[in-house]
Amino acid sequence: MNIIEDFNKKDDKKRAITMGSFDALHKAHRLLIESTVEISKQKNATPSAITFCYKPNLKKKNNGKYILPKEEKIRLFEQMGIADLYLVFFDKKIKSMSADQFVKDILVDNLGVTDLVLGDDARFGNDMLGVDELEKICKKHNVRFKVIGEVRINDKRVSSTLIREMLDKGIVGAELEQYLGRPYIISSEVVHGNNYGNKIGFPTANLEIGLEQIMPKNGVYYAECIIDGEKYVTAISIGNKPSVKNPHYGLEAHILDFDKNIYGKKITVIPKKYLRAEIKFDKIEDLVLQMNSDVETVRKLSNGTLN
Secondary structure, eight states: EEEEOOOOOOOSOEEEEEEEEOSOOOHHHHHHHHHHHHHHHHHHHHHEEEEOOOOOOOTTTTTTTTTSHHHHHHHHHHHTOOSEEEEEEEEOHHHTHHHHHIIIIIIIIIIIEEEEEEEETTTTTTTOOHHHHHHHHHHHHTOOOEEEEEEETTTEEHHHHHHHHHHTOOOOOOHHHHHHOOOEEEEEEEOOOOOOHHTOOOOEEOOOOTTTTTOEEEEEEEEEETTTTTTEEEEEEEEEOOTSSOOOOOEEETTTTOOOOOTTTTEEEEEOOOOOOOOOSSSSSHHHHHHHHHHHHHHHHHHTTTO
């Protein structure tokens, strides 16, 4: 898959294209991509996608923050059959363009777009035109236009907003997967921590998490961890580590029955079930007692003796 970071490079390709933030790449997003790939096969065009990047505003909750890290988003686009991915910053020039300008100057003149696929809630250009107006503009510029309707599951519209709300509530595992159409994962590099877990008999892998990434709500979770293609039962803690000195935000994974050195290695965590909120313990003994209980719960969940 080609990753292209601006709209300036012209070529002789004709493209079927979809566009949007594609933050969660949930089931509704997947329909847009699948339709684009199918049209490309029918029209002998290059299946393409545009996804805009925004500068995060970390002072405001979820403003500019993302659900999917860039690397994971790229991997999923490629997996779904996109050949050319335009990963472009939403700058002042693009922001100032009308829908008609963008379709003509960018999509048609620069990218050679013959087919455009959008969701029914799409808004386009500085004039924020909806799909009815966009259809007229596309017709004017000889671009075939296809609208994909909403996807509803359990009477809820599938959207990135819904995914964020579920993560904020600690809803993960099978319940979240039915809206995503895939497992929700957190992938990152294992970094050195304060070694506190080792000292109390619960060694943990500390994952580096960017402040711009949206995470499940703070607490302890039953999870699976993938290391070098192997799955391991895991208890994870997401949050501010209130029981240690100099607490700071992060993800710690206690991988059951595992004692290999994985510092510097990229691992994947799949949260399966929220267990409890963070607790500040004044005594180490109380913390150890609770962690033993958490590990026992995780074991029971993994072997099916607890639902």
